[in-house]
Amino acid sequence: MLRGLRRRWAAYRYRFVPWLALNLRRQRRTLRYVPESSQDKIIPDEDVLETLLKVFAALFANDLGRQAPVLAVRPEIRRKYEEPAPAEPRRSEEGARSQRALGPQEVLFQALGFGLARGRSSLPAAGTGVFVSRGGARRGAVVAMYPGTVYRKHEPIFFQSLGNPFIFRCIDGVLIDGNDKGLSKAVYRSCSRRDQLGPFQMSDVSWLTAAPQNPLAVGQYVNNCSYEKAANVCYQEFDVPRCFPVELKQYLPNIVYSHDIQSPLRCVVLVTLRDIKQGEELFSNYYTVIN
Numbered sequence: 195m196l197r198g199l200r201r202r203w204a205a206y207r208y209r210f211v212p213w214l215a216l217n218l219r220r221q222r223r224t225l226r227y228v229p230e231s232s233q234d235k236i237i238p239d240e241d242v243l244e245t246l247l248k249v250f251a252a253l254f255a256n257d258l259g260r261q262a263p264v265l266a267v268r269p270e271i272r273r274k275y276e277e278p279a280p281a282e283p284r285r286s287e288e289g290a291r292s293q294r295a296l297g298p299q300e301v302l303f304q305a306l307g308f309g310l311a312r313g314r315s316s317l318p319a320a321g322t323g324v325f326v327s328r329g330g331a332r333r334g335a336v337v338a339m340y341p342g343t344v345y346r347k348h349e350p351i352f353f354q355s356l357g358n359p360f361i362f363r364c365i366d367g368v369l370i371d372g373n374d375k376g377l378s379k380a381v382y383r384s385c386s387r388r389d390q391l392g393p394f395q396m397s398d399v400s401w402l403t404a405a406p407q408n409p410l411a412v413g414q415y416v417n418n419c420s421y422e423k424a425a426n427v428c429y430q431e432f433d434v435p436r437c438f439p440v441e442l443k444q445y446l447p448n449i450v451y452s453h454d455i456q457s458p459l460r461c462v463v464l465v466t467l468r469d470i471k472q473g474e475e476l477f478s479n480y481y482t483v484i485n
């Protein structure tokens with residue numbers, strides 16, 4: 195029987211771990227089939243990188259006043275994010291800064307043209323969902339990120355996974371625990387503290403709080419599509435390249451559970467499958483099957 199279970203686990207290809215067994219038969223018609231793992235990407239990695247850099251740079255520029263520890267060590271970074279000097283001198287540096295300090299949602303809206311909000315799902319009994327609260331997103335846009343601790347195959351996730359509906363499975367078997375409560379939260383915080391390099395944070399911990407500084411980091415609350423509500427977003431895996439600016443890593447909502455093995459940080463973004471208008475809820479497909 196154990197061998198049978200192991201074989202079934204090895205053949206397991208779906209996105210979310212505990213939800214599947216219960217609902218698979220009912221949901222078979224909403225399965226998403228991908229012929230090969232290489233064909234799972236909706237948009238090129240370069241486009242994902244460009245969007246993340248655009249949003250993170252805007253967040254950093256908006257937040258220059260609070261970046262003093264980073265700027266003290268690497269003062270040359272400031273130039274990359276400062277606006278060109280205005281024709282008329284401003285009254286005071288402080289005044290200018292307070293004028294610029296927008297909320298993260300406003301920064302997102304100005305950078306990508308939409309805002310996101312969590313709210314009660316439009317599907318009965320589906321709990322919280324994620325909505326486009328402002329503006330709209332075009333087809334093929336990155337609209338959210340799936341935050342959480344990244345576990346490579348064979349890393350211990352048993353206790354964190356008990357009754358945890360937020361465990362996301364990547365195509366290569368990497369798991370991301372996006373639960374913002376309990377043991378999962380403690381593990382993420384501890385890994386994040388471990389990886390901090392002086393003033394440089396390698397990841398964002400604020401998605402665990404009520405005031406996330408990266409407004410995209412709400413992908414763990416996106417619900418599964420249904421017969422009535424088709425999927426309008428899709429998960430896409432993205433490995434953070436070496437060239438990623440160190441000062442912007444503080445906005446990455448993922449951290450590796452163990453950094454013994456040197457490999458790029460795995461992130462997962464949600465990409466729109468069609469244009470999405472203000473007020474619409476985001477729905478993904480938990481049942482992606484890769485052959």
Ligand SMILES: C[S@@+](CC[C@H](N)C(=O)[O-])C[C@H]1O[C@@H](n2cnc3c(N)ncnc32)[C@H](O)[C@@H]1O
Binds near residue numbers: 315319415
């Ligand atoms: C990753 S969480 C999504 C966030 C969740 N709605 C919440 O409030 O915490 C996955 C869980 O959401 C619920 N869920 C997601 N899609 C659903 C749907 N179409 N119908 C009912 N429940 C759903 C299930 O309880 C599932 O285990």
